[in-house]
Amino acid sequence: MTADLFATHSDKLDAALTAIRERGYWSAYPESPSPRVWGETAAADGKAAFEAYHNGDFPLEGTERVATETSPFGVDLGIRYPHLDVDTLISRGQEALPAWRAATPQARAGVTLEILDRLAKNTFELANAVQFTTGQAFVMAFQAGTAHAFDRALEAVAYAYAEMTRHPATAEWEKPAGKGDPLRMTKTFHVVPRGLALVVGCNTFPTWNSYPGLFASLVTGNPVIVKPHPRAIAPLAITVRVAREVLAEAGFDPNLVQLAPEAPGEKLASVLATRPEVKIVDFTGSTEYGDWLEANATQAVVYTEKAGVNTIIIDSTDDFAGMCRNIAFTLSLYSGQMCTTSQNIYIPRDGISTPDGVKTFDEVAAGIAGATAKLTGDPARAVELIGAIVNDGVIGRLDLARKVGEVVLDSVAHTHPDFPDAVVRTPLIVKLDAADEDTYGTEWFGPISFLIATGGTTESVDLFAKTVEAKGALTAGVYSTDEDVLRVVEEASIEVGVHLSINLTGGVFVNQSAAYSDFHASGANRAANSALTDGAYVSNRFRIVQSRRHS
């Protein structure tokens, strides 16, 4: 059975292994929700499948139930998830471990790839779950929440598989011994998982951000406990349900993947993360809590993706309109509620050079604000890009941000044509000065960006480096027609360890990364202690234990 699964999926795995080595474009999952790809009924079927969960017990076993989700679209979800106590979760995971450990890397890879394949068959259901728990518009939920999440998962499986199989399972060792017979030993190398793995999901990207850790831990032999964000359980509950089905069909204990939704106030992530049996923790979320995990879950290997202050430096451009459109899209997508959205945009106080001559600071500001207003002005079109606001904290922050400087573009409350209770807000753009470091020097999560007037690009680069050094960042962008400036900014980005996008004016955006090619986060600054996904992300999820004997 598991041998069959590996054979079934080995072409895909080989292609992924090639992709992570070459880092060109590749994808294993269609990112278009078009009926031409999926058939006429797929969208409606997936929607119906998700809605069937509403106000009912989610089909996972358990007597006690929790229901903590509230949809940013104002839809009453009311899904009740099973709530297991911590000792049960731990002991079930531990019982499941030995047989999974004893399986080969190939067997585990076959099963995990089958899980992904099965999830891909539920793409629309999953996309609906992502949409209604995160506030993402449907197309984004479909792309980032399913296709791209599957790609990131497959990428993690490929890295982990490469790492597990970089050494042979057995080797013959023959050492010459002068005139006597050589010394001959047969060596066996076992891939041994660390123990139980915990994945702590986030509200905004429950699948995309959780899948790499989940699949990397699972394929390397670790039973995984999935602790979703209390407001974004459904996407991970569906994931766990599918994973358990596939595991059971393949003859393994379904408790290798368990869902652990928390009751209000339970602090379940902290309890689980510090249990001695838990040896791996993957977390996406706030810097404060990520730092806490790193300091306190000392019995585990902890992988965190936290927050930072993402930056764009504008020095000059040969495509002013393209630049403004590109930045506007980044600020608007999912109302700027991405850990990769640019917050600080540094612009020389004296303006920038463009093909139409120098544009003043205010003209640059007007260009970006105008492009953003154009993208988000019409409510019906806007909501398909900006989605809904994920929680009330964002609204409070918007109100506060309005008062910290001159508002260049105000945030507007739109009414969603389909969901009257959805909380929809367009981006707020505020003008600041380089001196206002107390304001722009920290993260303002949500559709809030600052255009910061600097004494010139040299100061822009200094402020960029200083802010990222202090707070970390996941993305940086630069616009310049001067290769010397680009070199200086690239040097600074290397120094502070943040990925840099240069002169984006078309269909690639600083806040998006492509699986198999772009690294998401670097692990080289405070915003994250690891990258999704590279060798370091997988190599410490298991150990090699060897035995040797005379041949």
Next chain:
Amino acid sequence: MTADLFATHSDKLDAALTAIRERGYWSAYPESPSPRVWGETAAADGKAAFEAYHNGDFPLEGTERVATETSPFGVDLGIRYPHLDVDTLISRGQEALPAWRAATPQARAGVTLEILDRLAKNTFELANAVQFTTGQAFVMAFQAGTAHAFDRALEAVAYAYAEMTRHPATAEWEKPAGKGDPLRMTKTFHVVPRGLALVVGCNTFPTWNSYPGLFASLVTGNPVIVKPHPRAIAPLAITVRVAREVLAEAGFDPNLVQLAPEAPGEKLASVLATRPEVKIVDFTGSTEYGDWLEANATQAVVYTEKAGVNTIIIDSTDDFAGMCRNIAFTLSLYSGQMCTTSQNIYIPRDGISTPDGVKTFDEVAAGIAGATAKLTGDPARAVELIGAIVNDGVIGRLDLARKVGEVVLDSVAHTHPDFPDAVVRTPLIVKLDAADEDTYGTEWFGPISFLIATGGTTESVDLFAKTVEAKGALTAGVYSTDEDVLRVVEEASIEVGVHLSINLTGGVFVNQSAAYSDFHASGANRAANSALTDGAYVSNRFRIVQSRRHS
């Protein structure tokens, strides 16, 4: 220059890359000190070169000097090493970083392999330095202290090189975009070191245990501060001197490798390890201090090799004499002062099956004791195997161990024929019962081993698992003619994460591991949090920072 160095050494690097992939036998450095390999004068020249340092200023710059070494052979070393203050070490390392970071992985590999090559030209000098600081006999100091240490260093360089180059330096990404032109991006991937690296050396294996971390950190772009054990500075001082010479010749800042010997009571390792600029720490030594580093050097990635309780389970054998000889050699080599020496030997109270019928517990004990006495009875021959006692703590522990059970073989104080002041002790073997867990459940570093009577192999395996679970272990051995027993012991060794040697009766010993083939430590139990050397040991010593732009 650096391109030349890479070309010079690329065949060796390729061979090492093949070796770590295939894990058969390979070595790049001759382990025999024979004049047939080295020429008639090499041994005397190396000895003279080392003795020229005695009672003088070691040729590294610095005004303040420290001299803290006392040789286990009773030789007056009196070598004075430069003592720099911490801020100077840190700032010099930081200044050296950018140009080294900007070099390619190939350039750095070329330089580090040239350092190894140059060290290999000083093999005899280095072997003398290892001998007289550690107490190892000369041949062992030559093999473990130079040839095998070079192999472990080359192995670490190979792993790190593979990891740095698993992604291309640049890649083209082309994503189809429906009917329009594809999206095309050029991506550049920079290998970015973490920052300053600290290597904390140990007294017993100053080169073998320090080289993997030193070379792995250096080749991945991190300036390295080498903090030797106060009693074993010379081997690392010679290493640092050679490294600095090669770096300077190659046009790099010699401060990429700095020596940081400590003044008495300075606690320099703790000061350096917790500096915010220090991002990597490699340590070999006590469990207590390794645990402290893991808990306190939280700004750094910390790799520790600590201590544990190494075990042999005797169930049955088809070569009783071979087994006894093999164990005797392990207990005797370097007076058992290896982190890999077996301490606990579990033997069924009712004896074991052998080709000559059942041997009682006491017969097995007598066999091991007799073989050990034979190896170590003649002082002149013994000292070439057991060397000298590294410090007074071992003597105190020997005295204590004599009283915890029935002495099967007493430790004898030999007079070294060449070094009358050398402190030489043969192995002590004490009989205990399974119930004496308070005694054998902790580490007794030195030539101290326990023969522990158990209710049978099942109990032996249980005690093995329990002790390793609690205290960790670097090695385990088993003797059995029953494949079912071997399977059970192998399962237990996987469960507690310790490498297992099965039925060693010839020229391979449980306390020795072969570079490129055997992993030293597993990182899967308390004795170490990493293995020398695997992917996990190198992959987090650098990060990838990328840039991308439209093609």
